Amino acid sequence: MYRYDEFDHTVVAERVLQFRGQVARRLSGDLTEDEFKPLRLMNGLYLQLHAYMLRVAIPYGMLSSRQMRKLAFVARRYDKGYGHFTTRQNIQYNWPRLDEAADILDELATVEMHAIQTSGNTIRNVTADPFAGVAADEIEDPRIYAEIIRQWSTLHPEFSFLPRKFKIAVTGAPHDRAAIKTHDIGIALKRGPDGETGFEVFVGGGQGRTPVVAKSIRGFLPKRDLLSYLEAILRVYNQLGRRDNIYKARIKILVNEIGVEKFTALVEEEWRHLRDGALALPDDEIARIKAYFASPAYLDIPGDVPEFDSKLLTDPAFGNWVGSNVTEHKVPGYAIVTVSLKPEGGIPGDATAEQMEAIADLADAFSFGELRVTKDQNLVLADIRKSDLFALWQGLRAHGLETPNAGLLTDIIACPGLDYCSLANARSIPIAQRIGTRFGDLDRLRDIGDITLNISGCINACAHHHVGNIGILGVDKKGTEFYQVTLGGSADENTTIGDIVGPAFGEDDIVDAIETIVDTYLGLRTDGETFIDTYRRVGLAPFKETLYAAR
Amino acid sequence: MTSHAVTANRLTDGQVVYLTPARTWSEKLHASQLAEAGDDANALLQSAQASVEARLVVEPYLIPVDTDATDGQTPRAVGRRETIRAAGPSVRLDLGHQAAQE
Ligand code: HEM
Ligand code: SF4
Numbered sequence: 001m002y003r004y005d006e007f008d009h010t011v012v013a014e015r016v017l018q019f020r021g022q023v024a025r026r027l028s029g030d031l032t033e034d035e036f037k038p039l040r041l042m043n044g045l046y047l048q049l050h051a052y053m054l055r056v057a058i059p060y061g062m063l064s065s066r067q068m069r070k071l072a073f074v075a076r077r078y079d080k081g082y083g084h085f086t087t088r089q090n091i092q093y094n095w096p097r098l099d100e101a102a103d104i105l106d107e108l109a110t111v112e113m114h115a116i117q118t119s120g121n122t123i124r125n126v127t128a129d130p131f132a133g134v135a136a137d138e139i140e141d142p143r144i145y146a147e148i149i150r151q152w153s154t155l156h157p158e159f160s161f162l163p164r165k166f167k168i169a170v171t172g173a174p175h176d177r178a179a180i181k182t183h184d185i186g187i188a189l190k191r192g193p194d195g196e197t198g199f200e201v202f203v204g205g206g207q208g209r210t211p212v213v214a215k216s217i218r219g220f221l222p223k224r225d226l227l228s229y230l231e232a233i234l235r236v237y238n239q240l241g242r243r244d245n246i247y248k249a250r251i252k253i254l255v256n257e258i259g260v261e262k263f264t265a266l267v268e269e270e271w272r273h274l275r276d277g278a279l280a281l282p283d284d285e286i287a288r289i290k291a292y293f294a295s296p297a298y299l300d301i302p303g304d305v306p307e308f309d310s311k312l313l314t315d316p317a318f319g320n321w322v323g324s325n326v327t328e329h330k331v332p333g334y335a336i337v338t339v340s341l342k343p344e345g346g347i348p349g350d351a352t353a354e355q356m357e358a359i360a361d362l363a364d365a366f367s368f369g370e371l372r373v374t375k376d377q378n379l380v381l382a383d384i385r386k387s388d389l390f391a392l393w394q395g396l397r398a399h400g401l402e403t404p405n406a407g408l409l410t411d412i413i414a415c416p417g418l419d420y421c422s423l424a425n426a427r428s429i430p431i432a433q434r435i436g437t438r439f440g441d442l443d444r445l446r447d448i449g450d451i452t453l454n455i456s457g458c459i460n461a462c463a464h465h466h467v468g469n470i471g472i473l474g475v476d477k478k479g480t481e482f483y484q485v486t487l488g489g490s491a492d493e494n495t496t497i498g499d500i501v502g503p504a505f506g507e508d509d510i511v512d513a514i515e516t517i518v519d520t521y522l523g524l525r526t527d528g529e530t531f532i533d534t535y536r537r538v539g540l541a542p543f544k545e546t547l548y549a550a551r
Numbered sequence: 552m553t554s555h556a557v558t559a560n561r562l563t564d565g566q567v568v569y570l571t572p573a574r575t576w577s578e579k580l581h582a583s584q585l586a587e588a589g590d591d592a593n594a595l596l597q598s599a600q601a602s603v604e605a606r607l608v609v610e611p612y613l614i615p616v617d618t619d620a621t622d623g624q625t626p627r628a629v630g631r632r633e634t635i636r637a638a639g640p641s642v643r644l645d646l647g648h649q650a651a652q653e
Contacts, residue, residue: 026562026606033609047609049636050647051565080646095646097564349644418631419640427631429642480631 020102044115060128061089065360072356123153130374142172163241164249166197181495204255207461231273321404338406349377417457424457426474426481467491561607587620
């Protein structure tokens with residue numbers, strides 16, 4: 001894993017000290033709320049419905065067990081014993097006090113963590129494939145480049161006041177697990193004409209009230225040019241992006257307004273001047289960062305593990321969990337484990353301090369002390385020996401972390417919604433809980449198969465509802481919560497925006513509506529088709545019919 | 552005429568509070584001073600400004616309230632948002648103001 005250098009340490013320490021002073025001046029009256037609000041937001045501290053909320057950056061979702069224990073400590077000592085893992089691979093605390101916020105940041109700084117650029121019109125925390133470095137289908141480890149981007153974008157003087165927030169995601173594998181096409185910039189590692197690796201660059205993706213799929217503006221970018229090219233994109237955006245209207249300020253709007261050809265031409269022109277300057281990435285710098293992500297000391301062991309195979313047969317509950325939560329690893333004899341934070345009827349993405357500690361211990365015991373947070377609001381233990389899977393599963397089970405539903409219907413992605421969020425129109429979590437309970441039966445869940453279901457409490461789309469196979473958006477109609485449904489969204493390499501099925505459903509009808517959609521799919525699917533396959537074949541009409549015919 | 556109360560978030564911890572007849576702040580909606588919509592309500596909101604300057608609360612605003620059907624005076628939040636603010640998350644009954652109440 002990447003370890004801070006002196007520079008990182010100094011930056012973070014100075015920033016906490018500065019923020020401590022700002023909080024003290026706010027409490028003593030030297031700063032008004034209007035003066036203080038932008039300062040607290042720059043340090044990840046929001047004011048929500050019931051309390052402040054602190055968002056802590058987890059660069060590309062990577063955590064050491066030591067960091068996870070610190071997150072647990074903060075949850076217990078400064079919050080109410082839990083935290084919420086988000087679709088941006090970060091963690092949010094829902095109950096921190098203003099007068100303790102600097103203490104929390106001091107604690108986090110001891111494990112190289114902070115809340116810088118988790119808010120505001122800056123380049124936000126860079127996200128990446130949670131299976132980075134271990135996926136069997138990977139071209140190269142995306143974390144190397146995510147880390148290079150993190151260093152370049154952190155406190156970048158020119159890009160601290162962009163027209164709007166800016167999000168970058170990187171995938172190293174052709175199968176996109178980082179939803180790069182929903183980001184302002186999406187970067188995909190790719191092989192070039194001579195077999196060398198470089199990047200394809202996508203620009204202008206976004207969610208919110210205007211969902212857009214990012215467009216490719218460069219088919220192949222050599223590695224040395226990564227930062228100069230990003231700088232060129234950011235410069236064009238910084239200069240031309242709209243600052244007069246918050247709803248038109250994201251780069252997606254600029255790209256749509258001037259057209260992708262014109263936008264690309266402007267970037268290429270800017271890049272010509274930057275390309276051979278200080279931002280060119282020398283090979284030895286890439287090698288230096290790469291060393292931080294060197295593979296752990298894998299053992300040379302056989303891929304076939306008889307004791308694992310026999311456990312699969314003798315313990316069906318274990319077999320079910322392996323079926324959904326265990327993924328093939330690039331190294332024989334190892335496996336990637338997704339730890340579901342979606343227990344039946346639970347709150348998607350929430351973990352208690354005890355669970356965080358338990359999983360940190362399991363990471364130490366079985367996975368080289370490392371963990372990842374996924375955009376699906378789950379955790380990943382990336383390097384488990386197959387022969388340890390059973391013991392790991394038992395360890396997870398002792399803490400309610402063994403839900404066998406990764407990638408299935410009840411692996412619901414949900415934002416905090418009106419239970420916590422001051423921007424919300426409707427609640428998300430209770431809908432997720434009711435759907436989770438309705439589809440609690442595991443045989444049925446497995447029969448339904450791979451599907452994504454995303455629920456946002458307002459059009460900001462923090463839970464990615466536009467790109468859920470089934471998307472649910474909470475809306476407010478005269479003080480009553482309603483839920484609009486979209487179908488056919490997806491967030492992988494074939495990213496699509498879902499289609500609105502029709503009029504929104506009331507709180508009492510939404511779960512039935514989801515069941516109708518699922519049953520319609522089951523009736524229409526042919527052998528081997530997942531929900532999205534069927535949807536793409538048959539379209540919206542049959543779903544519309546079954547949903548609204550009876551009304 | 553609808554009754555109104557003044558609500559805000561406390562500066563130090565962000566907790567939801569309501570302006571009382573004594574011009575102090577309470578975590579309980581039912582302790583709040585009520586005023587009829589219009590001049591009375593605006594005057595009540597104006598009186599909260601002193602607490603903003605004293606750094607007790609941030610962003611005070613008026614909310615319409617219903618009065619309880621049984622006693623005709625205990626105020627109740629109107630709408631989902633203010634109901635959740637007054638009580639706490641509907642999905643965690645152990646948290647927020649609702650946890651402290653019986
Ligand atoms: C509770 C405080 C939160 C606030 C005030 C907030 C605010 C916003 C706003 C205003 C947008 C729209 C941006 C735009 O369209 O330009 C947005 C988008 C987004 N937020 Fe949040 N959000 C919050 C929580 C979360 C949480 C909990 C998550 C993760 C679960 C999250 C992840 C995202 C993502 C992925 C997007 C869409 C991507 C994009 O277009 O930027 N946010 N948020
Ligand atoms: S989607 Fe809306 S309700 Fe949900 S967290 Fe984002 S801003 Fe809040």
